[in-house]
Amino acid sequence: MELLRNAVRPYAWGSRTAIPELLGRPVPAPHPEAELWMGAHPGDPSHVIGPDGTERSLLELVDADPVTQLGEKCAKRWGGRLPFLLKILAAEEPLSMQAHPSAAQAAEGHAREEQLGIPRDAANRNYPDPTAKPELVCALTEFHALAGFRAPDRTVKLLKAIETPGLAKYTGLIEAQPDPSGLRALFTTWITLPQSALDSLLPEVLDSCVRHVQEHGEFAVECRTILELGEAHPRDAGVLAALLLNRLTLRAGEAIYLPAGNLHLYLHGTAVEILANSDNILRCGLTPKHVDVPELLRVVDFACGEMPVQCGDSGERVSVYRTDAPEFELSRVEWAAGQDDEISLDSAGPQILLCTAGDLLVTADDGEKVELRRGQSVWLPAADPPVHVRALGGERAQLFRATAGTCED
Template sequence: MELLRNAVRPYAWGSRTIIPELQGRPVPAPHPEAELWMGAHPGDPSHVVGPDGVERSLLEVVEADPLGQLGEKCARRWDGRLPFLLKILAVEEPLSMQAHPSAEQAAAGYAREEAAGIARDAANRNYPDPTAKPELVCALTEFHALAGFRDPHRTVELLNAIETPGLAKYTQLLSAQPDSDGLRALFTTWITLPQATLDELLPEVLDACVLHVKERGEFDLECRTILELGEAHPQDAGVLAALLLNRLVLRAGEAIYLPAGNLHLYLRGTAVEILANSDNILRCGLTPKHVDVPELLRVVDFRCEGMPVQLPEPGQRAAVYHTDAPEFELSRFEWTERDRQSVAVEPAGPQILLCTQGRVRVRALDGTELELGRGQSLWLAASDPAVELVPVGGDAVQLFRATPGTCAD
């Protein structure tokens, strides 16, 4: 059981206040801070801090003793790698629109690019590793996102509500086939439009969205989102693609799971994210980075099955966010100001505990204990004994726990 010192990723879309404030550092930070990484990702691993203050890379710790740190089952299943990465997201501006491959797609894509001799850090590399990248995001504050394809009948209603002469034929394309095949056809048409056609269509759509907002139409939130994206990316086909996705507003504690193929875009808010330890991203647009349309179309899942939101149960001290991802599972523990009941946590392979509110004492059965304050985290190796979580002080406490997925057992 050791404290972690974690890496901050300074992407341009991040906040200058959220992560520094969480960690008790001066606010605002000199530059945007977008993500706080907790794990053994090769690009920016956490460091474990020993009782003597000596730090060691968690990646090196795991590589030196995979059986002791991960446990035999996890080490064997994931070839000696920690399979998950835990993050804090501080989203102040929209990210790129993207999807992630399945395990089979990632393995095949990685093999193709290795055979083609594309450097793993090349800008046009789609698959820097051969693994899947499912993810789950749990809101800490109100969190806004686009995720998954909206029911096409409902999307036809949206397109009719903002219809323009240039948009009409595309609305008819989907209304004639309001299913996943129709969505694929419309999405493919839009993201492959010649730039000259796009430059004519996008201003029409944005003007129609302005009018819809002024008239307080039914799709006010969707139109405001399109206007926001259009202002930042005035010539990008991803703005049109955003018309096809579910517009979600998560409240604190609510979560969405993004399996392989789910097209999504985070807009703003603060969240805990857990994902497979992979860098495989297929971008659709709204970014200056590499966009490979043919490969994206192979990966995107056009099924429109709704985008279920996992809701926390009121009054429950512990909650598990269920997914079919073998790489990870996320749990949340909460105590009110009056609730000081301890909670036992059994060994579950490698674990990361993250405190996001209040203070909690982590006490091992062998007598070892560490106290976590807001913004702090610790590493529990598979060989560590069971621990007990004890809220400290009189404030409400919130703690997240990351483990390998139970469906991998």
């Protein structure tokens, strides 16, 4: 059981306050800080801090002794890799619109690009690794996102509410076929429009969204989002694609699970994110990075309807966010002010514990103890004994626990 020193990723869309505040550093930071990574990702692994203050890469520890660190089943199932990455995500501005491949799609795409000789760090590389990338994001603050295709009848209603002469024929396209096939046809049409057609259609749509917001229309929230995206990316087909997605506002503790093929876009807010340890991303737009439309269309799932929002299956104090992802499981433990009862955590696999509020004491069955302050995290190898956690100081406390999913024999 050892404390972690974790890497901060300074992407341009990040917040200058959220992560520094969590870590107890001066606010605002000099530059945007977008993600705090906890895990053994080759690009920026965490470092474990030994009792004498020395540090060693978690990736090196796992590589040197995967059975001790991950457990025999997990090491066998994932080829000696820690299968998940835990993050704090702090979005001040919208990210790119994107989807992730299934395990089969990733394996096939990776093999194909390897055969073509595309360097793994090339800008046009879609599959730098052969693994899937499902993810779950749980809000720490109010968190805004677009995720999954809205039910077609609702999309028709939205498009009619902002209809313009140039938009009318596209409204008719989805109205005539209000199902996943109709969504695929409209989505494909929009993201392959010639730039000249986009330059004509987008200003019409944005002007109509302004009017709808001024009139306090039914889709004012959706229209504000389109205007925000249109201002940041004025000639991008992704602005039109955003009209097709569910607009979500998550409260603290609420989460969404994004399986393979789910088209999504994080807009604003701070969240805990857990995902498979993979870099495979197919971007749709709203980014200067590579967009491969044919490959995107192979991956995107056009199933439609309301996006499920989870609050976690609650036990006595522990809430578990259920998914079908074999790579990870996320749970949340809460202590109200004045509560200090002990919660026992047992696992046959690797764990990362992250404190997001208050102070915590983690005690192992062998007597080892670690105090976790807000923003700190600890690595628990599979070979470690069970631990018990309680709140310190009488204040509200919160713990997130990342574990590998169930590993079959």
